[in-house]
Amino acid sequence: MTRNFKANASTALYQAVKEHIRQQVQSGAWKVGDRVTSEHELVAELGVSRMTAHRALRELAAEGLLQRIPGVGTFVAGGKAESSLLQVTSIAEEIRSRGHRHQSEVLLQTGETASPEIASLLGLRSGEWVFHLVCLHLEDGVPIQLEDRYVHPAAAPGFLQQTFGAVQPGEYLLNSVPLDEVEHVVEASCASAETAARLGLKPGDPCLVLTRRTWRGADVVTYVRCTHPGNRYRLGTRFKPGGSPGVG
Amino acid sequence: MTRNFKANASTALYQAVKEHIRQQVQSGAWKVGDRVTSEHELVAELGVSRMTAHRALRELAAEGLLQRIPGVGTFVAGGKAESSLLQVTSIAEEIRSRGHRHQSEVLLQTGETASPEIASLLGLRSGEWVFHLVCLHLEDGVPIQLEDRYVHPAAAPGFLQQTFGAVQPGEYLLNSVPLDEVEHVVEASCASAETAARLGLKPGDPCLVLTRRTWRGADVVTYVRCTHPGNRYRLGTRFKPGGSPGVG
DNA sequence: TGCTCATACCTGTCTATACAAGTTCGAATT
DNA sequence: AATTCGAACTTGTATAGACAGGTATGAGCA
Structure with a gap:
């Protein structure tokens, strides 16, 4: 599988995938609750391996941007945006x-x-x-x-x-x-x-x-x-x- | 390579490796600045693959417990312990x-x-x-x-x-x-x-x-x-x- | 109509392998 | 003696393949 996505060197590939997903969310193309491109779809669309796509999605989920549900899919998470001292909840x-x-x-x-x-x-x-x-x-x-x-x-x-x-x-x-x-x-x-x-x-x-x-x-x-x-x-x-x- | 480490099922293997490292640090066996078991050593000692050991160390570094230096090794990080609002610095x-x-x-x-x-x-x-x-x-x-x-x-x-x-x-x-x-x-x-x-x-x-x-x-x-x-x-x-x- | 089961899909983990880029250190050369 | 070069280590990334366990859906059967 050749790297037809993000020919930009010097940046890790999984970082590029993360940025790609982030932009879809921040641009408003994907709203809260929307389904996100699955790992297999990323493999097909971006030409990366599933492990690379998996790492990108996993880290974005750990950062709170996405929510992953085994067996179901990956979705744009609600803006939890919690600080350790202060939560942006009511x-x-x-x-x-x-x-x-x-x-x-x-x-x-x-x-x-x-x-x-x-x-x-x-x-x-x-x-x-x-x-x-x-x-x-x-x-x-x-x-x-x-x-x-x-x-x-x-x-x-x-x-x-x-x-x-x-x-x-x-x-x-x-x-x-x-x-x-x-x-x-x-x-x-x-x-x-x-x-x-x-x-x-x-x-x-x-x-x-x-x-x-x-x-x-x-x-x-x-x-x-x-x-x-x-x-x-x-x-x-x-x-x-x-x-x-x-x-x- | 058989899994001779952490026969405990239901827990992910990389989690067990993380816990293993964490205990060394929390028990005081490894102090701030000490060198930590390298990935290859973990492969030999615990019988896990390098990717599994790598993930454990990488996540512990992301959590702030360890510091990794490419080409050199992994070390116990100083107690940064920063909250987002409050830092435990002077x-x-x-x-x-x-x-x-x-x-x-x-x-x-x-x-x-x-x-x-x-x-x-x-x-x-x-x-x-x-x-x-x-x-x-x-x-x-x-x-x-x-x-x-x-x-x-x-x-x-x-x-x-x-x-x-x-x-x-x-x-x-x-x-x-x-x-x-x-x-x-x-x-x-x-x-x-x-x-x-x-x-x-x-x-x-x-x-x-x-x-x-x-x-x-x-x-x-x-x-x-x-x-x-x-x-x-x-x-x-x-x-x-x-x-x-x-x-x- | 209602139930069951097979199938397809999704995420999660683990392995083995490979290459890149950095350092450390010692041995060989100048 | 000083310098250079290379071997041996380190971490970082990427890949392909495999299996497990969960969900959703639709086909077939009762």
């Missing part, structure tokens, strides 16, 4: 996993023109349209997170039409948009009067603020600022280096 | 990587009997001996971290004799003890009077507190509580899912 899932009751209250859900700061963070021009959602999350009836989210309108056109009851905003975006870059910032700050009122704190009480931006290609999908009461919330992980993290 | 390295000047001031360096709380956290009996270090770190002359560290005496016997100037406590432990489990907790709190005085804050100002415990096997190596001024410090990462993280 707070609802986290609360339920602790065995507690989650409630959420949508305080604001509109489209608005972007302020210069928000425009800059989302890669928009100032004054462009942007989706804005403010949501208060309660754990067993106690406020635990104030979520202030901006969404790039091109990334999730149906965002405003969603009613966020069972499905949370984070979950909705995760299930429809495959992320390929995430930025987290954690800081401690004081509660403003408004924040304190919503979280049931006194103004000036310490808060843990988690800011997250996610990318799809070069475009920012969402910018979200989650404020937690400092005395009721901590963020943690225990993990084996190289292994899978858990959330504490 | 604050000194982080400050210098920002191009700033780092100074540290040892406020306390003793052996003492463990309080019940500390004993519990380190897996000691109450009243047992424990190393205790308190250190203030400055970035360009400004206090940026108050480090309060307890070290299991069995894990690092020479800890008290160290003078922490060029080599920081974290670096010292990393270079001598290979970690295999890490726990992080991040929380926001108010500065106590003493903490405020040392960090140059007002009592009640918000602080970002990072608590970390590291394990070697079943034993806790160190418990450290790092308190940062909330207005001068943030913790962040930007990374591609599956890729290598950077520190922000």
Whole structure:
């Protein structure tokens, strides 16, 4: 079998196959849940051996981009995009996993023109349209997170039409948009009067603020600022280096 | 070649080889920097094919446990143990990587009997001996971290004799003890009077507190509580899912 | 109509072989 | 003595072939 695929030397062949698959996903040709070219098909199409195709697919699965099911096939995985400390899953899932009751209250859900700061963070021009959602999350009836989210309108056109009851905003975006870059910032700050009122704190009480931006290609999908009461919330992980993290 | 190694079925052979290597490292038989059994030696000793041995070593290297150098050999890697959000490297390295000047001031360096709380956290009996270090770190002359560290005496016997100037406590432990489990907790709190005085804050100002415990096997190596001024410090990462993280 | 079984397909692993490219080290040559 | 060259090692990649175990589907039978 001659190498009719990727005549480019100096790069490993299995790397080229990985890149080939990655581009199909990132370009949007393959969406979340779509079936991916099987190993035998890659052998036929690219002229590589099955072991080479297998390694490419296996490593992409280990990286979280794909999901492989023996006997069935390989599929584009949902954007898990978990960091070891922070998971890009909704707070609802986290609360339920602790065995507690989650409630959420949508305080604001509109489209608005972007302020210069928000425009800059989302890669928009100032004054462009942007989706804005403010949501208060309660754990067993106690406020635990104030979520202030901006969404790039091109990334999730149906965002405003969603009613966020069972499905949370984070979950909705995760299930429809495959992320390929995430930025987290954690800081401690004081509660403003408004924040304190919503979280049931006194103004000036310490808060843990988690800011997250996610990318799809070069475009920012969402910018979200989650404020937690400092005395009721901590963020943690225990993990084996190289292994899978858990959330504490 | 018959499989005279790991007759245990139901487990993949390369997994068994990985576990075999891992145990050598975790048991302490192989220390940081030591040479690891080469692929050909594994073929001879375990009766597996070179590709199987290669896969085991390659994956362990990808997990950070080993370091492979083409043409030279495979070695036990230093305890990088980096999380995507938090690296178990010293604050000194982080400050210098920002191009700033780092100074540290040892406020306390003793052996003492463990309080019940500390004993519990380190897996000691109450009243047992424990190393205790308190250190203030400055970035360009400004206090940026108050480090309060307890070290299991069995894990690092020479800890008290160290003078922490060029080599920081974290670096010292990393270079001598290979970690295999890490726990992080991040929380926001108010500065106590003493903490405020040392960090140059007002009592009640918000602080970002990072608590970390590291394990070697079943034993806790160190418990450290790092308190940062909330207005001068943030913790962040930007990374591609599956890729290598950077520190922000 | 409903059930069973054969077949085709998919992933997962393991082996044996081959070549490439790097290093280390010692012996032979200059 | 200094240098060069080659043999012996190392890891990295790629291939072909084989088997195992899972799933999905459709044909044939009850």
